[in-house]
Amino acid sequence: MQTTAPEKIPFFRDPTKLAIFYQFLTVLGVGLLSYYLISNTLANLERQSISTGFGFFDREAAFEIGESFIEYSAADSYGRALAVGFLNTLSVSFIGIILTVILGTFIGVARLSTNWLVAKLSAAYIEFFQDIPILLQLFFWYAFFYEILPSPRQALNPLPGLFLCNRGLIFGVPEWHSAFLYGGIAFLIGLIVVYFIKKWAAKRQAATGLIFPTAKVSVAILLGLPVLVWFLSGAPTAMNIPSLKGFNFKGGVSISPEFTALLLGLVLYTAAFVAEVVRAGIQSVSKGQKEAALSIGLRPGQVLNLVILPQALRVIVPPLTSQLLNLTKNSSLAVAIGYPDFVSVAGTTINQTGQAIEGVALIMIVYLIFSLSTSAYMNWYNKKIALVER
Amino acid sequence: MEDTLHPNTTKEIKPPVINIGIIGWIRANLFNGWFNTLLTLVFAYVLFLTVPPFINWALINSSWFTTSEECKASGGACWSVVTTNIRFMLFGFYPHALQWRPLLAIVILIALLIYSRNRNHWRKSLAYAWAIGLFTMGLLLKGGLFGLESVESTKWGGLPLTLLLSVFGLTAAYPVGIILALGRQSKMPIVKSFCVIYIELIRGVPLISLLFMSSVVFPLFLPEGMTINPILRAQVAIIMFTAAYIAEVVRGGLQGVDKGQYEAAQSLGLNYFQSMRRIILPQALKIVIPPSVSILISAFKDTSLVVIIALYDLLKTTQTTLTDPKWMGYSSEAYIFVALIYFVCCFFMSNYSRKLEKELDTSL
Numbered sequence: 001m002q003t004t005a006p007e008k009i010p011f012f013r014d015p016t017k018l019a020i021f022y023q024f025l026t027v028l029g030v031g032l033l034s035y036y037l038i039s040n041t042l043a044n045l046e047r048q049s050i051s052t053g054f055g056f057f058d059r060e061a062a063f064e065i066g067e068s069f070i071e072y073s074a075a076d077s078y079g080r081a082l083a084v085g086f087l088n089t090l091s092v093s094f095i096g097i098i099l100t101v102i103l104g105t106f107i108g109v110a111r112l113s114t115n116w117l118v119a120k121l122s123a124a125y126i127e128f129f130q131d132i133p134i135l136l137q138l139f140f141w142y143a144f145f146y147e148i149l150p151s152p153r154q155a156l157n158p159l160p161g162l163f164l165c166n167r168g169l170i171f172g173v174p175e176w177h178s179a180f181l182y183g184g185i186a187f188l189i190g191l192i193v194v195y196f197i198k199k200w201a202a203k204r205q206a207a208t209g210l211i212f213p214t215a216k217v218s219v220a221i222l223l224g225l226p227v228l229v230w231f232l233s234g235a236p237t238a239m240n241i242p243s244l245k246g247f248n249f250k251g252g253v254s255i256s257p258e259f260t261a262l263l264l265g266l267v268l269y270t271a272a273f274v275a276e277v278v279r280a281g282i283q284s285v286s287k288g289q290k291e292a293a294l295s296i297g298l299r300p301g302q303v304l305n306l307v308i309l310p311q312a313l314r315v316i317v318p319p320l321t322s323q324l325l326n327l328t329k330n331s332s333l334a335v336a337i338g339y340p341d342f343v344s345v346a347g348t349t350i351n352q353t354g355q356a357i358e359g360v361a362l363i364m365i366v367y368l369i370f371s372l373s374t375s376a377y378m379n380w381y382n383k384k385i386a387l388v389e390r
Numbered sequence: 391m392e393d394t395l396h397p398n399t400t401k402e403i404k405p406p407v408i409n410i411g412i413i414g415w416i417r418a419n420l421f422n423g424w425f426n427t428l429l430t431l432v433f434a435y436v437l438f439l440t441v442p443p444f445i446n447w448a449l450i451n452s453s454w455f456t457t458s459e460e461c462k463a464s465g466g467a468c469w470s471v472v473t474t475n476i477r478f479m480l481f482g483f484y485p486h487a488l489q490w491r492p493l494l495a496i497v498i499l500i501a502l503l504i505y506s507r508n509r510n511h512w513r514k515s516l517a518y519a520w521a522i523g524l525f526t527m528g529l530l531l532k533g534g535l536f537g538l539e540s541v542e543s544t545k546w547g548g549l550p551l552t553l554l555l556s557v558f559g560l561t562a563a564y565p566v567g568i569i570l571a572l573g574r575q576s577k578m579p580i581v582k583s584f585c586v587i588y589i590e591l592i593r594g595v596p597l598i599s600l601l602f603m604s605s606v607v608f609p610l611f612l613p614e615g616m617t618i619n620p621i622l623r624a625q626v627a628i629i630m631f632t633a634a635y636i637a638e639v640v641r642g643g644l645q646g647v648d649k650g651q652y653e654a655a656q657s658l659g660l661n662y663f664q665s666m667r668r669i670i671l672p673q674a675l676k677i678v679i680p681p682s683v684s685i686l687i688s689a690f691k692d693t694s695l696v697v698i699i700a701l702y703d704l705l706k707t708t709q710t711t712l713t714d715p716k717w718m719g720y721s722s723e724a725y726i727f728v729a730l731i732y733f734v735c736c737f738f739m740s741n742y743s744r745k746l747e748k749e750l751d752t753s754l
Binding site (some may be wrong): 013014015017022023026027037040041043046047098112113114116117118121127128130131132133134135136139143144147148165174197281329330332333335336347350356357359360363364368371374 | 418420422426429430433434480484510577578579580581584590591593594595596598599600603607609610612613616661662685690691692694695697698705709719723728729730733736739740
């Protein structure tokens with residue numbers, strides 16, 4: 001028998017060798033490019049005598065910040081100024097996310113309503129708010145506060161204790177009393193108790209098949225315990241209502257026009273996208289699932305809880321998180337309407353210190369932390385709810 | 391009695407009048423059940439409270455071609471702020487006598503877009519038409535050739551700038567995005583990790599941080615004496631940003647192509663480039679056409695962020711108009727006008743994307 005030795009493959013047709021060659025090229029290209037950029041940058045920095053590093057953190061910032069959750073004055077350091085900006089970004093995103101989820105869910109459900117008027121209005125809302133740039137909406141709300149709303153003397157008063165004027169949103173809050181602190185502690189205790197009840201109920205159901213009314217009991221504990229504690233510690237009802245003193249309001253809590261405009265713009269814009277996500281999620285559960293659940297004798301509440309929601313949420317949660325992440329990223333537009341968020345404070349820092357690279361890097365790192373932690377959570381969640389296929 | 395027994399004379403019994411026609415429709419869609427009745431009434435009342443005053447303000451009491459003093463007297467909407475300043479709002483600082491050029495560029499773009507709507511027109515010649523069209527648009531804006539007077543890019547502004555940034559941005563970002571997507575799907579670990587890092591890094595940060603980078607960090611990257619104009623810098627930032635999103639969309643398309651296609655291409659003896667060029671990409675790119683339109687919509691909306699680095703796009707020219715003491719305080723009218731432009735463009739694009747999705751959906 002005659003066998004021919006396998007033909008030797010030339011290197012330019014050998015995939016493994018080619019792969020090594022291409023990767024070498026990539027590394028070389030990226031390396032050369034970074035070397036070019038870095039050497040240029042270093043030369044430029046030296047010529048313009050810009051210092052490098054994060055030494056400016058400890059230096060005096062010498063600029064005021066309009067609103068802040070921690071004590072801050074112009075004499076404080078850049079580090080503290082950036083912390084103020086970070087907390088402002090965090091707070092507007094946090095409040096925005098809660099309001100967006102609520103509003104978006106309502107509109108998404110209303111989009112599927114059998115009521116023609118409600119369904120059409122929701123559809124119009126979604127189309128309208130999705131198609132206008134968020135920045136334009138922010139400018140509009142900002143102008144709304146400064147141009148259209150009246151001065152404090154003629155403030156709009158849509159609800160008792162709530163005023164709307166060109167100084168922002170001002171509303172009454174209960175007068176501080178230690179009963180609220182105790183109530184808050186009671187709520188936390190309630191949360192822990194509910195957690196254990198839920199665990200116990202699941203265990204009991206697995207063992208005996210008996211269903212414990214977890215939802216009702218949880219609500220009762222979470223609401224009842226704080227109210228009981230509030231009642232026992234004296235049931236304070238005094239309110240701190242804002243009142244007009246001179247040219248402005250005294251008392252109550254006042255929220256600046258910038259914050260309100262930013263929040264309003266972010267929530268109304270993102271809610272339109274969340275509504276679409278919710279609608280798609282609900283529509284993804286086939287009708288047969290509901291009918292099958294009803295036919296095996298589940299009550300409507302159980303159908304929603306045990307059959308529809310678990311399936312709809314699997315579709316809803318991933319795009320929902322990415323929309324909420326978008327809201328967080330869009331909160332950086334605060335800089336355009338003068339709300340001191342992280343980007344705005346970092347921008348001022350760049351202008352004053354000239355250290356552009358460090359400033360932009362800080363902005364990117366902060367947002368990357370948000371995104372990476374969100375995607376880590378998403379991966380965990382997806383793994384948890386993934387269908388186990390045979 | 392006789393009548394009902396005899397088939398020929400049976401009277402056709404119509405459904406009750408309240409179940410058919412307009413009344414039936416209203417009953418079924420607006421007043422089915424107490425809850426829906428309540429909702430209908432509440433929303434109808436809200437509409438009654440808001441719509442007539444708005445129409446009053448926007449149309450009946452409004453002034454259209456007046457001076458700002460006459461506007462103050464009328465009490466309604468002052469559309470004069472738009473009609474008086476429309477050339478500045480749409481074209482920015484572009485020389486007044488030459489504004490037909492950007493206008494013509496916009497007309498060419500719209501004509502191309504409308505012609506491309508029909509999928510029967512998607513031939514190679516259309517790609518050439520787009521290439522020639524884009525080149526002509528750039529030429530019209532820039533000038534300097536064929537006897538056209540040259541216009542500095544610092545004078546570009548308004549709607550042409552918005553369209554330029556988004557259309558050129560998407561066109562340039564698409565090839566980059568495809569390369570990134572292929573890199574991310576590749577088996578070469580170093581190439582793959584570079585692409586993954588780039589895509590995740592860009593998608594994790596807001597566009598505004600990239601625009602900041604373009605305005606304050608890019609100049610530091612360049613050798614001494616070399617400068618790039620701000621529009622090009624912003625354009626680069628937008629391309630870098632959009633490319634990462636396109637890469638993720640294209641990756642979805644690549645994953646959507648059946649594995650058998652990859653294997654069949656290999657078994658035919660095609661190498662990587664041939665199989666991608668001839669087999670995989672044509673199928674993958676077809677899948678991703680509808681999401682690409684969505685990316686165009688977001689790119690179009692996102693270009694408005696260049697306001698923050700002080701480029702005179704549509705939004706910035708509007709704001710500049712509003713800083714004129716004569717027209718201060720008419721923000722609502724001006725912003726509504728700009729919103730309308732954005733809305734009309736995005737509405738047509740998103741409708742088109744939905745239509746395409748239905749057409750291209752070959753599944754049952």
